[in-house]
Amino acid sequence: MIVLGYNGFTRGAELFGRLFGATGVDRNGLVGHDAAAALVVDGELVAAVEEERLSRVKKTSDFPERAIAWCLETAGLGLDDVDVFAFPWRFSEAVGEEMIAEIADGGLPVAAKFDALRRTGELYTGMLSPEAVHADFVERTGYALDPNRLALVPHHLAHLMCGAYLAGGGDAAFVVSDGRAEALSSVMGELRGGVVHLLDGTSVPMTSSLGVAYGRITRYLGFVPNNDEYKVMGLAAYGPPPRRNPLLDAVVRLRENGAYTIDIPRDPTAYYALFDRLFGCGGGSGAREEFDFRVKVAGMAQHMAETVTSHQVRALTAASGLDTLLFEGGLALNCVANTKMLERSSFTGMEVSFGASDPGVAIGAAVRTAGLRNRPADAVTTPYLGPSYDEAHIREALEEYGDRVTWQEEPDAASVTARTAELLAEKNVVGWFQGRAEFGPRALGNRSILANPAFPDIKDVINLRVKHREPFRPFAPVVLASEAPRVFEMGKKASSPYMTFVFPVREEYRSRIPGACHVDGTARIQTVDDRQNPPLAELLRAFTARTDVPCLLNTSFNVAGEPIVCSPRDALECFLTTEIDHLVIDRFVVTKKGH
Template sequence: MIVLGYNGFTRGAELFGRLFGATGVGRNLLVGHDAAAALTIDGKLVAAVEEERLSRVKKTSDFPANAIEWCLEFAGVGLDQVDLFAFPWRFSPAVAEEMIARICDSDLPVAEKFDALRRTGEVYTDMLSREAVYSDFVQRTGHRLDPNKLALVPHHLAHLMCGAYLAGRKDAAFLVSDGRAETLSSVMGELRDGVVHLFDESTVDMANSLGVAYGRITRYLGFVPNNDEYKVMGLAAYGPPPQHNPLLEQVVHLHEDGSYTLAIPPDPESYYPLFDALFGGDSEKREEFDFRVRVAGWAQHMVEAVTAHQMRTLTAASGQDTLLFEGGLALNCVANTKMLERSSFTGMEVSFGASDPGVAIGAAVYTSGLRNRPAEAVTTPYLGPSYDERHIREALAQYADRVAWQEQPDTASVADWTAELLAEKNVVGWFQGRSEFGPRALGNRSILANPAFPDIKDVINLRVKHREPFRPFAPVVLASEAPRVFEMGKKSTSPYMTFVFPVREEYRERIPGACHVDGTARIQTVDEQQNPALAGLLRAFTARTEVPCLLNTSFNVAGEPIVCSPQDALECFLATEIDYLVIDRFVVTKRNR
């Protein structure tokens, strides 16, 4: 069976911009963001790519026409050969009735209720309904799809199925928490023998979304909600743990069944004054670093306290040993580690597709009947485009007036040459094999550097990434070496940068560039099976320098998607102060270097 999963709406950005005043990147961040496509064939996930990597529009919510075309072309499959098309949103008539009822039962004045009904009706009719989803697919692909081949999968179920498939788990407890699904923002339960058991009493509706609350504080601090929450998480580490938290005292209400309510009004005109009163802020204070750190600490503490509350209920209701955590909140790697270490779970899995890129995978997995990953399937995030030597040579030739290159005879020579470059204070663009799926650069489209230099973080933030100087970088380390360098707790590996670990005291002075201000690091572990090229480079680098890891950050600049093609890599290389670019076997330098 061939199943294509996809996420994205053609009219999403336009409708949310016109009807709800969303501007800039915010137009893409409400429903359908992180548009992507994924293809499963006979029980195996064979291809997946985010639309932004191909369209070069960051966080796009557009219909993923390019991603669909690439997945099918990669597999040699035509649209007419696909058995089912899976879409990770199910706005059924029953869901529409609930949306209407919520507006009618609200405290809005009558005129505002009519306005909300009008806007919601237009979004439902033109974008969310089954008829709109079907019409969007036909118009954008030109393929007259049999309506019976279109499967609409509930959003949180798609999240769960992505995590379950990639973890290969038959039985596990689960928590899915994000900004919003159709009407809910968080669900929990357990997966037994491929059957989902939802703990209905613990569900949280989208009006009380923890992800949205964190996003509103993100906006309050001057960042982009549903996009820059990781900046708030990073800022929180610059201050001590809060002794008291006004959010927990006045905004968050925890309930015995594991659910919660959050008393935050929906519009900035209302929640800015609320936050100013809670935090002692104003328009000037919001620009002060110390104030931002304090507020970020409260926001992070709120997430940790609420998820701990959910964990207590989940562990009491489920006898499973392992937790699957998916959804946008699962990218909060600081909270993830605390959730695991403070719970009775012996293991916890967060997939590389935990946020909304993964729902394309999850929808395909669910629709194809794959509740668990086949035993012989290898879990890999490297599911996107790769480029052969012909494509690379053609790209280099296009920039021959600006770059020069040396070709290495084999992968061992590439590793040795790159390790020699990284032994010095050089920043290297590293481009190998198939692009990784999800929001993290996992070693195939990465910028690498030597963490032994104390100021290397500042060099990359200012000269290369063009982003805030407080932002940390993640170390990549061989899985066999990780426990020697980091305090891993219950984890033995962390291949997707979804957990944070303390750096062992004896290594903090040896890899200062990899240590966050609080002495922790969001690590990526690799081995020869998962990524032989990166593992070979780490072995060569460590043998040369005795430094056990490398800094790994995404190959892009602020506001741009991670590079996908050789042309993307060359453009980024030439527009920044990256010192060297390694594409496959080619070591590239700038002619004006």
């Protein structure tokens, strides 16, 4: 059976901009963001790519025309060969009725209710309804798809199925939490024998979304919601945990069964005024963006997220006798909260996939529709599912930029490893481009920027001269899975291949890898081994043998505001517009002319 999952709406940005006043990245940040496609053939996930990697529009919510075409082309298939197309949203008539009722029963004046119904009605009929989804596919592909070959999968179920499949299947308790699905923002329950059991009364409506609440604080601090929440998470580490959190006093109400309500106004003017009062800000936007104030508020936002998710897990623990916890959805990218959730719970294991946020719902919709409860027993769980480029493509790109770069062609993989380790032993920043592109926001290794964490100021070098981003941002180290417990306090985790957990750096290593330590002495690590990424594992061995440094700094190969590079040309463009010292692309070690 061949199933292609995809996520994205042609009219999303246009409708959210025109009907709801969304601008910039916000137009892509409500429904359908992180558009992607994924292909499952006879039970195996063979290809997946985010549309932004190909279109070069970050966080795009557009119909993933390029991603669908690439997935089929790489498998040698056409649209006729696909048995079912799976879409990770199901705005059924019942959901439509809920949307109408929410407006009708709300506290708006009558005229405002009619206006909200008009706008929501246009959004539903023009984009969200099953008929609109089918029409969008036909229009963008030019393919007369039989509606019976289009499966609509509820959004949270797609999240859950992505995590379950990539974790290898098996019974598990689960929490799914994000900004919004069709009508809910969070669900929890158990997955037993491939059957989903939701815990009664624990689902959280969209109006009390923890993800939306965190996003509103993100906007309040001058960042972009649904995009920059990780900045807030990073800032929180610069201050102590709050002794008193006014968010928990004023807007959050925890329920006994693990549910909760969060009461924050929708209108930015109203919630800015609320936050000014709660956080003690009387100086307007300038004061909100002062570093110390941002740290204080970020700490409260992070504490709120940790408190609410831990509350859910406590209730889930009491209701479930299972040992493993699956956590999926946008909130699962909060790696600081993830570690605390696991360590403070009775669960012995916790899995967060590399597709935990919305890129992964394309995978989840596909595997759900294919009827897969588990991945094949001998399959390697890998995020390296995207495009790769042969030597001819790489040479062509190098020749195109030949007036600006020089390169040395190494004879074999061993020589590439040795030369790269030699460069990284010094204070060089190296772009590392190998094999197939990664999928999702929490897996690197084939499109990475690497550096030596032994240099205390290397974070500043990369943040300011390469990534063009805020100096408070930390970097994640990549380490061999076999070495990780020696360098980091891993707690219940044996490995962490997708940078979805943080761990304290052992005291004896903090002075040896200062560039890999965040201000609080932790690191969001990525572990690798020979099965998952042989070239990177070999590079780590060679680098450690040369330097006695047990890990490398590992950040995404892009600059702020741009998608991670996908093609050789993308890599060369990024290399030439930053102060990256060297680019290692397949067997070619590239240097800027005059460097």
